[in-house]
Amino acid sequence: MDFYKAAGVEPIGTYQRTHFSNQVTKDIVGKEIVLIGWTHILRDKGKIKFLILRDEHGTVQIAIPQTKVPEAVFETSSQLKPETAIAVHGTVVATTQLSSGAEVLPTKIRILNTAERLPIDIVEGKVDIELDTRLNYRILDLRKPSINAIFRIQHSLVRFAREYLESQDFVEIHTPKIVAAATEGGANLFEVQYFEKKAYLAQSPQFYKQLMLLAGFGRVFEIAPVFRAEKHNTRRHVNEYTSFDFEMAWISGVEDVMKMEEQMLNHSFKKTKEFAASELELLGIDLEIPKIPFRRIKYTEAIDLLNNAGKNLAINDDLDPECEQLLGQIFPEKYGTDMVFITHYPLELRPAYTMPSMTDEGMTESFDLTYKGMEITTGGQRIHLYHLLVERFKAKGFNPDDFTFYLDPFKYGAPPHGGLGLGVERLTMQILGIDNIREATLLPRDRDRLTP
Amino acid sequence: MDFYKAAGVEPIGTYQRTHFSNQVTKDIVGKEIVLIGWTHILRDKGKIKFLILRDEHGTVQIAIPQTKVPEAVFETSSQLKPETAIAVHGTVVATTQLSSGAEVLPTKIRILNTAERLPIDIVEGKVDIELDTRLNYRILDLRKPSINAIFRIQHSLVRFAREYLESQDFVEIHTPKIVAAATEGGANLFEVQYFEKKAYLAQSPQFYKQLMLLAGFGRVFEIAPVFRAEKHNTRRHVNEYTSFDFEMAWISGVEDVMKMEEQMLNHSFKKTKEFAASELELLGIDLEIPKIPFRRIKYTEAIDLLNNAGKNLAINDDLDPECEQLLGQIFPEKYGTDMVFITHYPLELRPAYTMPSMTDEGMTESFDLTYKGMEITTGGQRIHLYHLLVERFKAKGFNPDDFTFYLDPFKYGAPPHGGLGLGVERLTMQILGIDNIREATLLPRDRDRLTP
Numbered sequence: 067m068d069f070y071k072a073a074g075v076e077p078i079g080t081y082q083r084t085h086f087s088n089q090v091t092k093d094i095v096g097k098e099i100v101l102i103g104w105t106h107i108l109r110d111k112g113k114i115k116f117l118i119l120r121d122e123h124g125t126v127q128i129a130i131p132q133t134k135v136p137e138a139v140f141e142t143s144s145q146l147k148p149e150t151a152i153a154v155h156g157t158v159v160a161t162t163q164l165s166s167g168a169e170v171l172p173t174k175i176r177i178l179n180t181a182e183r184l185p186i187d188i189v190e191g192k193v194d195i196e197l198d199t200r201l202n203y204r205i206l207d208l209r210k211p212s213i214n215a216i217f218r219i220q221h222s223l224v225r226f227a228r229e230y231l232e233s234q235d236f237v238e239i240h241t242p243k244i245v246a247a248a249t250e251g252g253a254n255l256f257e258v259q260y261f262e263k264k265a266y267l268a269q270s271p272q273f274y275k276q277l278m279l280l281a282g283f284g285r286v287f288e289i290a291p292v293f294r295a296e297k298h299n300t301r302r303h304v305n306e307y308t309s310f311d312f313e314m315a316w317i318s319g320v321e322d323v324m325k326m327e328e329q330m331l332n333h334s335f336k337k338t339k340e341f342a343a344s345e346l347e348l349l350g351i352d353l354e355i356p357k358i359p360f361r362r363i364k365y366t367e368a369i370d371l372l373n374n375a376g377k378n379l380a381i382n383d384d385l386d387p388e389c390e391q392l393l394g395q396i397f398p399e400k401y402g403t404d405m406v407f408i409t410h411y412p413l414e415l416r417p418a419y420t421m422p423s424m425t426d427e428g429m430t431e432s433f434d435l436t437y438k439g440m441e442i443t444t445g446g447q448r449i450h451l452y453h454l455l456v457e458r459f460k461a462k463g464f465n466p467d468d469f470t471f472y473l474d475p476f477k478y479g480a481p482p483h484g485g486l487g488l489g490v491e492r493l494t495m496q497i498l499g500i501d502n503i504r505e506a507t508l509l510p511r512d513r514d515r516l517t518p
Numbered sequence: 519m520d521f522y523k524a525a526g527v528e529p530i531g532t533y534q535r536t537h538f539s540n541q542v543t544k545d546i547v548g549k550e551i552v553l554i555g556w557t558h559i560l561r562d563k564g565k566i567k568f569l570i571l572r573d574e575h576g577t578v579q580i581a582i583p584q585t586k587v588p589e590a591v592f593e594t595s596s597q598l599k600p601e602t603a604i605a606v607h608g609t610v611v612a613t614t615q616l617s618s619g620a621e622v623l624p625t626k627i628r629i630l631n632t633a634e635r636l637p638i639d640i641v642e643g644k645v646d647i648e649l650d651t652r653l654n655y656r657i658l659d660l661r662k663p664s665i666n667a668i669f670r671i672q673h674s675l676v677r678f679a680r681e682y683l684e685s686q687d688f689v690e691i692h693t694p695k696i697v698a699a700a701t702e703g704g705a706n707l708f709e710v711q712y713f714e715k716k717a718y719l720a721q722s723p724q725f726y727k728q729l730m731l732l733a734g735f736g737r738v739f740e741i742a743p744v745f746r747a748e749k750h751n752t753r754r755h756v757n758e759y760t761s762f763d764f765e766m767a768w769i770s771g772v773e774d775v776m777k778m779e780e781q782m783l784n785h786s787f788k789k790t791k792e793f794a795a796s797e798l799e800l801l802g803i804d805l806e807i808p809k810i811p812f813r814r815i816k817y818t819e820a821i822d823l824l825n826n827a828g829k830n831l832a833i834n835d836d837l838d839p840e841c842e843q844l845l846g847q848i849f850p851e852k853y854g855t856d857m858v859f860i861t862h863y864p865l866e867l868r869p870a871y872t873m874p875s876m877t878d879e880g881m882t883e884s885f886d887l888t889y890k891g892m893e894i895t896t897g898g899q900r901i902h903l904y905h906l907l908v909e910r911f912k913a914k915g916f917n918p919d920d921f922t923f924y925l926d927p928f929k930y931g932a933p934p935h936g937g938l939g940l941g942v943e944r945l946t947m948q949i950l951g952i953d954n955i956r957e958a959t960l961l962p963r964d965r966d967r968l969t970p
Contacts, residue, residue, distance in 0.1 A: 068876060073903040078770050078934055102768045104734075104931050122687075122736040151931040178768075179902060181931035205927040208733035217735070221690045235574075238673045240760040240942070242961050243695065243743050244708070244719075246968045256696070257711045258719065261749070265968055267696075267710065267719075274961065277970070281660035282556075283669070284574040290742065291695050297713070308692040316554050316630075318530050424520060450631060451525040471970040475657040479556050479603040479633035482530055490692070509694050509726065516698045516717055518729070518923040 076176045078102075081153045087119060087126035088344065092167030095160045101126060101170065102178075104209070105150045107189060108143075115143050119154060124211065124344070127169040128154055129161075135172055142175045148189075149181035149209075197502060204509060204518050215345035217508055219338065220494045222345075224289060224310065226337035227488075230330045231312060236285040241274035243267055243291065247468060254295045256305075267293035270487060271311050273472045276419070276448055279315040279483045280475045287312040289490070299513045301502045302387065302440065302492070306511040310493075313448075313485030320421070320431040320447040323484040324407055327435065327443065328358045331405075351498055356405040356437075361397070364410045365429070371396050382414045387440075394439020409433045418462040419455065421447035421484070431484075438496045445486025452476040528628045530554070533605045539571060539578035540796065544619030547612045553578060553622065554630075556661070557602045559641060560595075567595050571606060576663065576796070579621040580606055581613075587624055594627045600641075601633035601661070649954060656961060656970050667797035669960055671790065672946045674797075676741060676762065678789035679940075682782045683764060688737040693726035695719055695743065699920060708747045708757075719745035722939060723763050725924045728871070728900055731767040731935045732927045739764040741942070751965045753954045754839065754892065754944065758963040762945075765900075765937030772873070772883040772899040775936040776859055779887065779895065780810045783857075803950055808857040808889075813849070816862045817881070823848050834866045839892075846891020861885045870914040871907065873899035873936075883936075890948045897938025904928040 070077050083102045090099070103121030117128040130143050146152065156172035163169075186195055186203045188210050200207040208214055228238075244258055245268045256267040268274075271288050278286045292309040312330075317323060332355065339346065339353045346353055363371075369379050372389055375396060385393070385408070397406050410429040413422060421431040432446030449455040455476055456466050466473055494506040504510040509518060522529050535554045542551070555573030569580040582595050598604065608624035615621075638647055638655045640662050652659040660666055680690075696710055697720045708719040720726075723740050730738045744761040764782075769775060784807065791798065791805045798805055815823075821831050824841055827848060831841070837860070849858050862881040865874060873883040884898030901907040907928055908918050918925055946958040956962040961970060 069874065069903055069906050073905060075903070078768060080770070082770070083768060102933075120734075122734060149931040151933050178934060179931045182929040184930060205729050205733045206930060208730075208735075214734050217691070218689055224690065225684060232677060237670055238676065239669070239960055240743065242758050242963050244745065244758055244963055244968065259709045260968060261747070261965060263968060277657050278660075278960075281657045282572075282574060282666050283660075291692065293696065295713070306694055306696055316530060316535060318532070318534070422521065451521055451527070453525060454521050477634045478636055478658060479601040479631045481554075481603050482630060508691055508730075511694050511696055513713060516696065516712060516715060 073180070074177075075179050078153060078176075078178060081155070081176060083121075083153075086123040087121045088124040090126045090158055090166060090168050090170060092160055094158050095168055097158050098173075099156065099158060099170065101128075101154045101156075103152070105146045105148055105152060105181075108146055108148070115140075117143060117146065117154075119152065120209075120211070122214070126166070127161075127164060128156065128172055129159070129169050130172060136174070139172050139175050142177065143172075145177065146175075147181050147183070149184060150177060151179035151181070152177055197504065201504060201510065201515065202518075208508075212348060213505075215342075215348050216494065216498060216500070216506060218345045219342045219349075219498065220490065220506065222338040222342040223334050223493060223497070224490060226341070227310065227330050227334040228287070228289065229337070230333040231285075231287050234285065234326070236287045236312060236314075237283050239275065239278055239283070239286045239288050240290070241268075241271045241278075241288060243293070246471070256293050256295045269294055270309065272417075272419070272487070275311050275313040275485060276483065277472065277475055279313055280478070280480050284316065285312070285314045297513065300387075302495075304491070304503055304507050304510045304512050307503075307507065308490040310488040310490050311485065313483060315481040315483040317447065317482055317484050320409070320433060320445075320484055323445050323447065323486060324360075324362070324409075324433060327445070327486060327488075328360050331356065332358050349498060353497065356403065360405045360407055360435070361401045361403050362407040362409055362433075363401075364426075365408055365412065366410070368393060368408050371400070382412045384415060385434075385441075390436055390441055391439040393436060397436075404438045406436050407433045408436060416446065418458045418464060419448050420458075421449050422454075422458075433486075435486075435488075437493070440492060440496055442492045442496060443486050443488045445484065447482070447484035450476065450480040450482045452480070525632070526629075527631050530605060530628075530630060533607070533628060535573075535605075538575040539573045540576040542578045542610055542618060542620050542622060544612055546610050547620055549610050550625075551608065551610060551622065553580075553606045553608075555604070557598045557600055557604060557633075560598055560600070567592075569595060569598065569606075571604065572661075572663070574666070578618070579613075579616060580608065580624055581611075581621050582624060588626075591624050591627050594629065595624075597629065598627075599633050599635070601636060602629060603631035603633070604629055649956065653956060653962065653967065654970075660960075664800060665957075667794075667800050668946065668950060668952070668958060670797045671794045671801075671950065672942065672958065674790040674794040675786050675945060675949070676760075676942060678793070679762065679782050679786040680739070680741065681789070682785040683737070683739050686737065686778070686781075688739045688764060688766075689735050691727065691730055691735070691738045691740050692742070693720075693723045693730075693740060695745070698923070706747045708745050721746055722761065724869075724871070724939070727763050727765040727937060728935065729924065729927055731765055732930070732932050736768065737764070737766045749965065752839075754947075756943070756955055756959050756962045756964050759955075759959065760942040762940040762942050763937065765935060767933040767935040769899065769934055769936050772861070772885060772897075772936055775897050775899065775938060776812075776814070776861075776885060776887075779897070779938060779940075780812050783808065784810050801950060805949065808855065812857045812859055812887070813853045813855050814859040814861055814885075815853075816878075817860055817864065818862070820845060820860050823852070834864045836867060837886075837893075842888055842893055843891040845888060849888075856890045858888050859885045860888060868898065870910045870916060871900050872910075873901050874906075874910075887938075887940075889945070892944060892948055894944045894948060895938050895940045897936065899934070899936035902928065902932040902934045904932070 106120035435443035558572035559570040887895035
């Protein structure tokens with residue numbers, strides 16, 4: 067049976083896309099091409115129609131004057147509704163009406179799939195739809211070029227950060243997400259029924275990436291989902307996100323980790339600026355490459371800056387989102403940059419595995435990277451000395467016996483090491499000036515949202 | 519307080535690794551170098567000791583003749599136990615005893631971390647330890663160069679497969695692993711307590727990667743964990759594994775998907791052969807690059823081959839592991855290759871979203887890729903026509919109302935598309951001739967194993 071005929075559509079058949087929309091310029095006037103995509107906008111002026119075809123790289127105008135196109139083409143164009151999937155065979159012609167200098171005069175239009183009336187408008191600037199509604203129709207919402215562009219940029223950031231690490235002899239690992247114990251205590255864990263046992267979803271690959279250094283991989287990275295059962299619903303939290311983690315052995319100290327991150331981000335920003343130039347332009351983003359070295363300040367200096375700005379913080383107080391935002395205003399004025407490492411956090415504010423500082427009593431060899439008023443990375447040197455690690459676990463109120471799978475390997479020549487975790491969605495939102503992390507998450511999961 | 523002194527070790531300090539073990543050759547005789555790694559083997563011959571240092575790229579011999587090294591070095595070397603973490607400063611000297619033509623005469627040895635007596639032996643060839651015991655001590659087991667090499671090769675395979683897709687305009691996506699509904703019915707799902715709701719762990723990114731094409735990404739891929747609550751415990755199943763998925767829009771048919779996979783694997787095998795040459799050599803693997811195009815045969819032909827070989831199969835019978843193994847013996851003889859696409863599986867054996875064939879009644883536009891007697895990929899063209907898709911869901915006994923988040927977007931101009939899922943661990947095991955998939959899984963999760 068012919069499923070296509072039954073659906074009133076045609077197969078692509080021998081049609082092969084020859085050009086993307088953004089390749090239709092005056093340089094190829096006269097060329098016969100095939101474009102494939104969706105009916106983005108159709109303007110019917112009676113004897114002439116203008117079809118804006120959208121594909122993954124932009125839009126292109128198809129002019130359909132009744133007198134100049136085959137009758138079948140004019141007829142087919144009357145059947146087009148917004149979001150009809152089509153293939154257009156035609157000739158590139160010059161026009162002064164468009165900045166590209168070119169449009170297409172079609173010789174054939176093939177309908178590849180039909181479209182019902184859309185439940186939300188996806189032509190930009192027409193209606194301002196609430197985020198929640200847009201997320202309900204996320205698949206359609208993503209068709210907006212400006213929304214789609216966010217994730218092309220995100221891909222580019224990840225791709226080139228990974229490229230840098232691979233150039234530095236890092237090995238990519240895939241560690242389990244179903245785990246028997248928490249990384250940092252039992253809070254914020256999703257419970258899984260694992261056959262007859264209770265298990266949990268990993269809130270971080272922290273223990274495993276460290277253990278892989280103890281397993282003889284010198285440098286490892288992982289880009290994978292993590293799960294946080296945080297009950298609050300804020301603009302900067304989702305319950306499942308993509309964590310970009312790396313960990314490196316044989317370091318002299320935490321400075322080696324920070325240097326690696328600087329180089330990695332510098333490379334990623336530079337390459338993204340080139341590779342995703344058109345997406346950045348579409349979003350009106352002039353991506354500034356952060357100069358290296360990034361500025362470093364100590365936690366205690368940050369506390370002073372905040373207190374000078376009217377806060378009333380004591381040592382060991384957390385730098386909450388409000389503080390981060392305030393620092394995001396202070397840093398550019400004071401240091402001429404919005405990318406700052408805050409170092410030497412107190413032992414009290416850091417996880418049990420963080421290396422205590424020998425120079426700054428009560429502090430740690432750790433850091434956060436803040437970018438435009440938000441923490442996007444947490445990292446540090448880790449404890450590689452077994453007895454110190456056990457002591458710190460106890461000091462944090464953990465029972466070391468619950469963590470033998472993690473602690474025991476430290477008895478056998480664990481290398482000095484450190485690393486970091488970078489939130490992919492947070493990095494994306496800060497770069498693009500997005501206010502709510504859900505906008506930078508392909509299919510967000512939050513307190514109230516488990517679909518689509 | 520000096521944590522290092524308390525632990526009886528030294529910090530790396532200003533020591534920086536200048537060379538990896540595999541870079542110590544007769545070409546650099548006379549050079550002063552720093553090596554960092556573990557005491558792999560120590561042979562004490564009284565007045566001379568031989569220390570084999572292991573790092574992430576191999577091993578190197580340090581000769582310690584009492585008369586030729588500083589007294590402190592000779593003394594330190596007496597404290598070394600297997601797996602002590604050390605830094606060695608020394609001079610490269612020529613030797614005819616080793617194939618590398620060089621060993622190191624140390625001027626300083628720094629103990630970076632101590633090691634207790636190991637619970638399992640990790641020097642290769644000494645003792646044959648059961649897999650289960652080795653997996654209990656997985657972190658130590660991975661220190662064996664031959665075990666570590668498996669995952670360096672796995673990284674290379676994934677890296678260069680991804681590289682190929684990125685060259686072909688694919689976008690990497692990160693889709694949620696906590697989902698509200700099953701991809702292919704309710705079997706084999708792990709249940710998650712998601713706040714007050716019941717949710718599940720994704721058994722595949724299938725629905726989401728398809729939806730991303732409907733969302734306007736032309737080509738997408740994802741490399742991420744998937745979760746299968748299969749109760750059996752076989753040599754080719756684990757309950758969490760890494761799935762390498764891609765999906766491409768605007769295809770003419772399933773052949774486009776198979777061609778993409780051929781090119782991708784060809785590229786990945788070729789680059790891995792270069793990049794992971796030393797790891798492949800260590801494992802004694804002469805990686806054969808599969809010639810393209812791969813051989814294609816239809817499911818019905820495979821059934822005939824099997825029946826000729828003594829089986830008694832009917833159309834719609836599944837090709838079980840035993841059949842796959844038998845085909846793995848037949849293919850090289852008959853077709854001169856161990857990499858074969860089996861196409862046109864019956865509708866009955868394929869998921870609801872698989873495109874029915876118009877040429878082969880009752881069959882589908884789908885394929886498996888079998889490699890050395892095991893299926894490593896399942897793929898196909900997907901249904902992009904809404905009414906056909908709903909009809910096929912019903913035919914499989916599903917209630918379409920349970921899948922509106924997936925089905926509804928097909929109303930709005932869904933592009934023709936297809937794709938595949940490739941098991942990263944299975945590909946690794948077939949390439950390396952590994953018998954049990956747990957050996958090709960960094961930290962396996964099975965019916966009985968939830969740690970480390």
